[in-house]
Amino acid sequence: MxxxxxxxxxxxxxxxxxxxxxxxxxxxxxxxxxxxxxxxxxxxxxxxxxxxxxxxxxxxxxxxxxxxxxxxxxxxxxxxxxxxxxxxxxxxxxxxxxxxxxxxxxxxxxxxxxxxxxxxxxxxxxxxxxxxxxxxxxxxxxxxxxxxxxxxxxxxxxxxxxxxxxxxxxxxxxxxxxxxxxxxxxxxxxxxxxxxxxxxxxxxxxxxxxxxxxxxxxxxxxxxxRRFGDQRLDLDLSSGDAWRAAFALLGDRVVQHDAERLTLGVTTDGSAAHVRSVLDEIDPHRSAVRRFSLHSATLDDVFLTLTASSSKEPAHV
CATH class of the missing domain: 3.40.50.300 (P-loop containing nucleotide triphosphate hydrolases)
Structure with a gap:
């Protein structure tokens, strides 16, 4: 030692x-x-x-x-x-x-x-x-x-x-x-x-x-x-069906969610290309997402990402 x-x-x-x-x-x-x-x-x-x-x-x-x-x-x-x-x-x-x-x-x-x-x-x-x-x-x-x-x-x-x-x-x-x-x-x-x-x-x-x-x-x-989501994309969905579909599709990428408010938080690198890719993935018909915003990740996001699943391997940065 x-x-x-x-x-x-x-x-x-x-x-x-x-x-x-x-x-x-x-x-x-x-x-x-x-x-x-x-x-x-x-x-x-x-x-x-x-x-x-x-x-x-x-x-x-x-x-x-x-x-x-x-x-x-x-x-x-x-x-x-x-x-x-x-x-x-x-x-x-x-x-x-x-x-x-x-x-x-x-x-x-x-x-x-x-x-x-x-x-x-x-x-x-x-x-x-x-x-x-x-x-x-x-x-x-x-x-x-x-x-x-x-x-x-x-x-x-x-x-x-x-x-x-x-x-x-x-x-x-x-x-x-x-x-x-x-x-x-x-x-x-x-x-x-x-x-x-x-x-x-x-x-x-x-x-x-x-x-x-x-x-x-x-x-x-x-x-x-930085390692577990330098930026967070917050999504406001248009309906319960749209929220459930997006939640299922995004899976482990979701770091915050509120079914009553129809909101989801998703990890992103903050680039316009990645934000556009996520929006296209969950809302190809431009009807599921009412609005979105980009925020710097917090320790809350890190904590939720790391403890969401006990199957993750240890990570050191």
């Missing part, structure tokens, strides 16, 4: 009885970057995080985090990582300062050092004004920021964020994005799972898409969008 990687996993496999959750996952994460793991519910994202964070042993495969084996050296891994889950794990009866001071003392800091670190983190996360308020009075976004701050008391090299902005409104999510960006600027490696694809697009240097327990594609957001 490479010593210059923050995270490296090879052939990770995990089953629960007869249910295979991971079936040979390979991951490589450079230090000081944001790596995002995407996938539908049940794809194995949280299981992968739990293995890498030493909370679960793999059935097969190997992994190293911050230079240490997650099974044989899990105590060393735990000294170098932080894990923040979907729900804030802070004490609502204590103040923000008291929460962070407690974490500092539990991490082995002296009373003075714990007080200093708590104040430093409260300022860094924009919580100084609320430092001596009971956490139970905090908003959801403030609690998430405090939870992330608590995970940084020990100055970890790698932070695992498992859907850290779930349930937050857009302003709170954007505030968390700024915090995560600041962590990377400070040299921390962030391993992120999220259900918000625009979040991965905004933050991630590199993305892996996992489906049915295996990685089906990996690359930067821009690379994935």
């Amino acid at each position: 490479a010593d210059d990687l923050a995270i490296e996993a090879t052939g990770l496999a995990k089953s629960y009885g007869k249910l295979k959750v991971l079936t040979g996952v390979d991951l490589r994460v450079a230090p000081g970057t944001v790596f995002s793991l995407l996938g539908p519910n049940g794809a194995g994202k949280t299981t992968a995080v739990r293995i890498l964070a030493t909370l679960m042993r793999p059935d097969a495969g190997t992994a190293r985090v911050a230079g240490h084996d997650v099974v044989a050296q899990r105590h060393l891994v735990r000294r170098r990582i932080s894990l923040t889950g979907q729900y804030a794990a802070v004490d609502g009866l204590q103040t923000g300062f008291e929460n962070l001071r407690m974490m500092g003392r539990l991490s082995g800091l002296s009373r003075g050092a714990a007080n200093h670190r708590a104040g430093e983190l409260l300022e860094r996360f924009g919580l100084t004004a609320a430092a001596h308020r009971r956490v139970g009075t905090y908003s959801g976004g403030m609690r998430r920021r405090l939870d992330l701050a608590a995970g940084l008391v020990g100055q970890p090299a790698v932070i695992f964020l498992d859907e850290p902005t779930t349930g937050l409104d857009l302003p709170s999510r954007q505030a968390m994005w700024e915090v995560i960006g600041g962590l990377v600027d400070a040299g921390v490696t962030v391993f992120l799972t999220t259900q918000y694809l625009e979040e991965a697009d905004q933050l991630a240097d590199r993305i892996a898409v996992v489906d049915h327990g295996r990685v089906v594609a990996e690359g930067s957001p821009a690379e994935l969008k």
Whole structure:
């Protein structure tokens, strides 16, 4: 395994009885970057995080985090990582300062050092004004920021964020994005799972898409969008019959569809020749398509394309 990687996993496999959750996952994460793991519910994202964070042993495969084996050296891994889950794990009866001071003392800091670190983190996360308020009075976004701050008391090299902005409104999510960006600027490696694809697009240097327990594609957001549909042709069909006929004809090329609105989204290279070819294919009599428009592909398009069928072979770009 490479010593210059923050995270490296090879052939990770995990089953629960007869249910295979991971079936040979390979991951490589450079230090000081944001790596995002995407996938539908049940794809194995949280299981992968739990293995890498030493909370679960793999059935097969190997992994190293911050230079240490997650099974044989899990105590060393735990000294170098932080894990923040979907729900804030802070004490609502204590103040923000008291929460962070407690974490500092539990991490082995002296009373003075714990007080200093708590104040430093409260300022860094924009919580100084609320430092001596009971956490139970905090908003959801403030609690998430405090939870992330608590995970940084020990100055970890790698932070695992498992859907850290779930349930937050857009302003709170954007505030968390700024915090995560600041962590990377400070040299921390962030391993992120999220259900918000625009979040991965905004933050991630590199993305892996996992489906049915295996990685089906990996690359930067821009690379994935170029590889799996740099442009999307949106079609507005004239009737239900026309919509069904076009949907059946286009097959795997469809990346978005809405039967009620009679719309379809199709991958295209964006050229006039290809757009004309698609229109001629599905509407030779010029009566099925009412209107069309061309858009840049999004990660939503990539995600839907990659997870639409479990029979696709893994693709790396």
